[in-house]
Amino acid sequence: MSELEETDGGxxxxxxxxxxxxxxxxxxxxxxxRTHPSLVGAGAHDVGKALEEGTVVALPAVGGYCLAVHIGxxxxxxxxxTLAADPDGPHYAVGHRDDVRALTSGWSDEVExxxxxxxxxxxxxxxxxxxxxxxxxxxxxxxAEGEAxxxxxxxxxxxxxxxxLRRLCKEHGPWRTIPLNFNEAVEVARQxxxxxxxxxxxxxxxEGEPPxxxxxxxxxxxxxxxxxxxxxxxxxxxxxxxxxxxxxxxxREVG
Numbered sequence: 001m002s003e004l005e006e007t008d009g010g011x012x013x014x015x016x017x018x019x020x021x022x023x024x025x026x027x028x029x030x031x032x033x034r035t036h037p038s039l040v041g042a043g044a045h046d047v048g049k050a051l052e053e054g055t056v057v058a059l060p061a062v063g064g065y066c067l068a069v070h071i072g073x074x075x076x077x078x079x080x081x082t083l084a085a086d087p088d089g090p091h092y093a094v095g096h097r098d099d100v101r102a103l104t105s106g107w108s109d110e111v112e113x114x115x116x117x118x119x120x121x122x123x124x125x126x127x128x129x130x131x132x133x134x135x136x137x138x139x140x141x142x143x144a145e146g147e148a149x150x151x152x153x154x155x156x157x158x159x160x161x162x163x164x165l166r167r168l169c170k171e172h173g174p175w176r177t178i179p180l181n182f183n184e185a186v187e188v189a190r191q192x193x194x195x196x197x198x199x200x201x202x203x204x205x206x207e208g209e210p211p212x213x214x215x216x217x218x219x220x221x222x223x224x225x226x227x228x229x230x231x232x233x234x235x236x237x238x239x240x241x242x243x244x245x246x247x248x249x250x251x252r253e254v255g
Contacts, residue, residue, distance in 0.1 A: 024202065026189040034193040039185050039202040042164035050198040051172040056080055058188045060203020061179065062122040062161050062228055063210040065188045067197065068093065068175040077176045083196055086178040091124070092157045093177050095170030100157050103174070105130050110238075111216050117237045120166060122228035124158040124211040158211055162203070183207045 023046075024039040037058070040046060050057050054073025058065055067084055069076035071092070092103055097115040101107050106128040114125065129152065158177075160166045169175060182188045185202040212227040214234060221238060223231040 026186055026200075032190075035195075036189045037192060037194045037197045037199045039189060039200050042162065042168060042201050042203070044199075044201075046199060047168060047201060048172045051168075051175070054079070055198040056083060056196060058180070058185075058192070058197055058200040059165060059177075060161065060185070060201060060206050061177070062158075062206075063208050064206050065180045065182050065185065065200075065203070066091075066177045067180060068177045070172055071174055071176050079196075080176055080178060083192070084178045084180065088156065089178065090152065090155055091177045091179065092155055093160050093169055093173065093175045094157060095160070095166050095168070095173050097159075099174050100125075100127070103130055103155055103157055104128055106217060108216075108219070110219055110221060114214065114216065114221055114234075114238065118214075118229065118234060119159045120161075121159075122161070122209075122211040123234070124156050124213045126154055126156050126213060126215045126217060126224060128217050129153055129155050154217060156213065165201070179210070 022041075023044070026036040026039065028034070028036065042060075047057060051068070051070040052073070054070060054076040056067050056069050056076075056079060059068050067080055069080045071077060077090075094100055094103075097112070097119055100111070100115065104111075104127040111125070111127070114123075160169050160175075180188060180191075182191070183206050185200050185204075189197075189200045209227040210225075212223060212229040212231065212234065213225040215222050215224045221234075223234055
C-alpha cells in the first residue's frame with residue numbers, strides 16, 4: 001500500500017473517471033473539414049479496443065491531457081510521434097509498478113521503494129532505458145533502438161491518474177504517452193481528425209501542476225522538477241527508508 005493518498009489530478013467534480021459514460025460527438029468547427037474524435041468515459045469498451053488495435057487515443061492526466069498508444073501494437077509509437085512532439089520524453093505509463101522493470105535497465109531496491117511509497121500518485125520517474133531487445137518485447141526493443149540512435153538513453157515513467165485509467169492500463173498497456181497543452185477534452189478533440197486519434201476519454205477539466213519528476217538515474221534519487229507532489233514528501237519518505245536500513249544493519253552488527 002502506498003504511503004501517498006491518491007490525488008484528483010486537478011480534475012473537476014464532473015470528470016469522467018467512471019466506468020461508463022455516453023458517447024459525446026464533437027461538432028465540427030465552421031471551415032474545418034475534419035471529423036473529430038468522440039468523447040467517451042474511461043471504462044467504455046471502445047477505449048480498450050482502440051488501444052489493442054494500435055490506434056492513438058487521448059486520455060486525462062495530472063494537470064492536462066495526453067495522447068497514448070499500447071506499446072505492444074506494431075507501429076503504434078511511430079504513429080503517435082507523427083501527431084505531437086515529446087521533447088522531454090519518451091514518456092510511458094504503466095498500470096502496475098512491476099511493469100517498470102521491462103522499460104528500464106536501472107531497476108533497484110531504491111527504485112522499488114520509491115514506487116511503493118509514491119504510486120499511485122502524481123510522480124513521474126526518470127530512469128535509464130532498457131537495453132534494446134530486453135524482455136523479448138520487439139516493439140519496445142525497436143523503439144529503444146531508434147531512440148538510442150537519436151541519442152536517447154532514458155525514459156520517463158508514470159502511472160495513470162484514477163482507478164479506471166489504471167485498470168485500463170493494466171489490461172491494455174503499458175502505454176507510450178505524449179503530454180498535451182490542453183485542459184479540456186473537447187479542446188483535445190478539436191485538434192485532431194478521428195483517423196489520427198480514435199477517441200478522447202473525457203476526464204473533465206484538468207489543470208494545475210504536472211507530476212513531480214524524480215531522477216532515478218542517480219542514487220540517492222533526487223527531485224528534478226517539483227510539481228503536484230511536494231518535493232519534501234519524497235525527500236522525507238526516502239530518508240525514512242534509509243534510516244530504517246541503517247538502524248537495522250546496526251542492530252544486526254551488535255547482535
